[in-house]
Amino acid sequence: MRAAPSPTPSSSERGGNARNGPGRRRRLWSIAAAALLAAGTIAPASTAHAEPTLQEVMLVGNNWEGTADVIKSTGDFAKVGRINLVPDKSERLREIYVDPIRLIFFLGIRETVGEGHDQFVDDMYTTPDGSAIVVSRPSFGDVASIDTATGKLKWRFRVSGYRADHMAVSPDGSRVAVSASTGNTVHVLDIRTGRQIGSFATGDKPHENVFTRDGKIWNMSIGEVNNDFDAPWQDFLKGDRKITVADAQTLKVVKTIDMRERLNAFPGGKDFSDSVRPVAFTPDESKMYFQVSFFNGFFEYDVATDRITRMKTLPKNPATSDDRDTFVNDSRHHGMSMDPDGAKLCIAGTMDDYATVVDRTTLQEGPLVPASKPYWATVSGDGKACVISESGADQVTAIDFVTGRKITSVPVGDHPQRVRIAHLPAGWTGPTG
Secondary structure, eight states, rough: OOOOOOOOOHHHTTTTTTTTSHHHHHHHHHHHHHHHHHSSSSOOOOOOOOOEEEEEEEEETTTTTTTEEEEEESSOOEEEEEEOOOOOOOHHHHHTTTOHHHHHHHHHHHHTTTTTTTOOOEEEEEEETSEEEEEEEGGGEEEEEEETTTEEEEEEESSSSSSSSEEEEEEHHHHHHEEETTTEEEEETTTTOOEEEEEEEOOSEEEEEETTTEEEEEEEEETTTTTTSSGGGGGGGGOOOOOEEETTTTOOOEEEOHHHHHHSSSSOOOTSOOOOEEEEEEESEEEEEEEEETTSSSEEEETTEEEEEEEOOOOOOOOOOOOOSSSGOOOOOOOOOEOOTTTTEEEETTTEEEEEEETEEEEEOOOEESSSEEEEEHHHTSEEEEEEETTTTTTTEEEEEEOEEEEEEEOSSSSSSEEEEEEEEEEOOOOOO
16 A cells, blocks of 8 residues: 655745745754754764664473573573563453353363463564564464563464464564464464464464575474374374475465375385474575474485485383373474584484484484483574473473583473573563563
């Protein structure tokens, strides 16, 4: 919509020709102001808004508690502060309990993916200026922006369907993509305002999202992870699972990848699930590593040739049952990250209760670091450590990429899952409002 044209200024507004008109007075004032400025009597007005000084931190989302712990992104990973990401909890619950359909889904989330708990925090990112944390809240089916200074709700966006899941932020930090897991949709929002820029359709139960440098958004749909059709021969009952690649600007789908076909073409791959879980791209984005449901290991996928090139099976924990029905949301291993050089992969062995660093060239794993239901893996601010969330022990643990050994553990809130690098105002230790 075109803006209305500006009205043509009158002669007096333009300054006019009158000897003592407004234009002459403005010119005299400009001359006087310049003289005072030169003499140092008045200071010039600032021509640019000063950007706030920010500190790099890590956000740890405590899913069952509805909070985020903020820790240092390097060094001893000490705790910086905490913020409540469900300040509007009472209001949201009132809305849900008067809507029978929403209540059914709310209780269903609690009893299935929530393992008997409400899911209040899934994924989180900060705005570029650190003034807000944008969070996906599965049980509320929304994305919300929480003011980091006051702890109050700034905006919220209801996703299609009834559950919000993983997010990703654009390289410039201006947009956030969120999976609407029961709506089979990815919404892309303005991270500052919550306004929807657009959306695109996905397979069943969209999960992981990744912005790539070539201007694409990759979405991985995991299908029906809450039914009990877990045997390999029942794989077709898990829904329409695929990778959907969309143009990050137009949000038009440019490619879909059926990993079932690629697994079938890979030697020994037919018995594996095609439910793609967390992924990690190499720095040049030529290869993608991905985990699938029920598997204690991962695959290597060559983007250019569109085929699976290698598979890595990681050790099983003798104490872990092979009964697929015992795996949380079908995920045996869930969480992986890659160091900045692309030399090492860090793997969260969720049901096997360990994490390990794998050499990407040889695919040889390092020491198995004991961990209680590790649910995510990310990279420290300096790139030297892998940081995993131990959802069974309510702590995060840092592991050295070089040695593969544990550096430290830091206590956090109830059931930590996603861990993300973020930026908050310098000196921030929590909301003051």
